[in-house]
Amino acid sequence: MNENQTTPAIEAIGVTKRFGPIVANENIDFRVEKGQVHALLGENGAGKSTLVNVLFGLYHADEGEIRIAGEKVEMNSPHDAIDRHIGMVHQHFQLVPVLSVTENIVLGHEPTKKRGILDLEKAYDEVEALGKRYGLEVDPRAIVEDLPIGTQQRVEILRSLYRKADVLILDEPTAVLTPQETDHLLEVLRDLAAEGVAIIFITHKLREVMAVADHVTVMRRGKVVGAIDPSETDQAGLAEMMVGRSVILRIAKGEAKAGAPVLTIDSLKALDDRAQTAVDGLSLAVHAGEIFGIAGVEGNGQRELVEAITGLRQTISGSIMLEDTELTGCSPREISEQGVAHVPEDREKHGLVGPHSVADNLVLNRYFKAPFARRAIRQTGAIKDEAQKLVDEYDVRTASINSPLRTLSGGNKQKVIAAREFSQNAKFLVAAQPTRGIDVGSIEFVHQQLVDQRDDGIAVLLVSAELDEIMSLSDRIGVIYQGRLVAIGNAEDFTRNQIGQLMASGSANA
């Protein structure tokens, strides 16, 4: 934004970082000016996180140098970075859940009375004052695990500011936020930039780049492929730079041909892990050949709803009918055998077995049936044939079908689940956060698959925290708030703002 003569707040020159044979960053040049919001854009696995981890001292670059305020620095740990006033808000919050807000913020730089005795009263005051100053108010004594995600993120930002960060790195900060929270965050970032903080904003959401960034650096396969001002391009242009080919940002889909109701939920109640009511008398019907999207801030009962449908959680009352069969009380396998396919929210935990081979994961929902098993003996030949067929059909990028599944990227893991679940001839498909943490190319693929499933006459229930995803894929939308659907309607009857409002407050006029 400024003339190029100014000293950048932070600069990477010729940085290369290898992990064994894989080059995660290759000869990266990257500079961020003071007072600039600098977006770092790229698909998953493009090397964005590696680059900022090098800047933050978590990784040590194999080649190249880092300059902070024009001075060459050697950083061996986050401690060095923090000492040089670099702050980072991680994608997976680096907060200790059982500690208080203040304890988390001061951790590592604690105010003390003398010789290691904590001065918590002083810390509470400092945190409170800091929150007021930057418009990031939080209760300094609250325990972090009791706070909503958006507030936890404030704690993360405050922690960096507490250390007087001149450079603030945010790794995919909006992934977990509602549209309103996102808008507020973007405002806070602009304010911080106005105070002279250099902000590195990692994202793959093009809309946010256009909204907030002064400058964008685009990475692909470990290299910088371009640096540009957002005003000089548009979303399609950025997407093309990021993926290396033109991408369909909005899935083209025809009119839904909705048929009879396939899944009918009536007055369903279920508890969460802490025995609090999570699903509170929820009713809905998903018809054949439609995508029913559930929008909502995370933690409003979506997870429990999906787990209740798939048999992973006991219900308290109410019914879940798949056509004429009652599903409550059935085991997950019985439900799967009835024709329910499930793309789980946490694919590592509920969808896949990391140490097992790609092939075994591809038959995880039918390994016990012919032709994959005969009288309890696994038929490796049949399993391999099926796995190879699915890998080809769904374009899963893996070294071989015998590789351990955990070696795959997030997008390819999701493709494994999609291949398995979509190929089982289900009547009903529930997809929870199906594109979380996967790259744009894979998102495009998963979206297309969901629409194809719909067009094949399958009833699809889509649960997602990404409002854009809900809006572009769903035929009908239900907004979930505190365990109930507070609004149900055709997708075209809602505006983005209305849904955001409903998600945040449960009513359209807050």
Added chain:
Amino acid sequence: MSALTSLLYQRRWWIFTVVAIIGFTLFTGEFKEAQTTAILASTLRQSTPLLLGALCGMLGERSGVINIGIEGQMLMSAFTGFMVAAETQSLLLGVLAGIATGMLMGASLAGLSVSLQGDQIIAGTVLNIAALGVTSFFFQQGYTLPGKTPMVDLWFLSDIPVLGRVFFSNRPITYLSLLLVPTVWYALFRTTWGLRTRAVGEHPSAAETVGISVAKMRYLNLILAGAIAGLAGAYLSLEAVGSFERNMTNGKGFVALAVMIFGRWNPVGAWGAALLFGYTNAIQTQFQFRGWFTDHPQFVGMIPFVVTIIVLAGVVGRARPPAAIGQPYSRE
């Protein structure tokens, strides 16, 4: 319901338990001062190694390392403490040798589980097996101590009937262990070291990103914990028994882990739990004096283990251990 009655109601099982224990103690002590004092004093004696062992386990687990090698640390320390004291005829040097041995064992546990990222359960088992083997191999009869650590009466406090006799007429390591309860509590919850320890045990990568070295904290904690286990070993050979015997820890290191869990990883809770376990041991002796169950002594001998099972299976239920225990931590 008023606040007091509702509090009493909430704590009804605790109150019931305490009243039952007091009643039972008086009953087994035949309502006589000398015998009641004896039961309680024995409770405290029996609880001391459990308390120290539990504090050792706690420092480790609060920083994220499960230590099932407490048994081995105690046994080895009891051995070296005894041998050094017997050779030099100095109990103080013996105790210091015990502590140093515990610290060395702690450091080797850290080496195996932190630096080499080995399985923590296996690392702890290694310590146990090594300690049992080494002490059995090198121990020879014929060494004698200059005595046990001396009894110290604390001024007039030791003249108070029953409780004064129980708490203020003890030997040095017992006093030290009682002092360690508030000390460790204060250190865990009121100092930067404690805050960092808890952070490392709950979410090591969070601690690392704010510049705390997980490896350093775990080494430090395991070595400090080793010192406490060493003290427990020295207590056994130099304060409680006055000699060394093969496998003289006899499972106390494992019971100490149960004590730590029952005490919910809190020093004060662990002290209460240690007293309960000590009590189950102490009343056994009293059963013998009273001639109860003499035909079937094995049932009396079972009491501590039955209590352990009931406590761990039932009462503890909701205790939440530090989130990161058992997992080796690596940065990349």
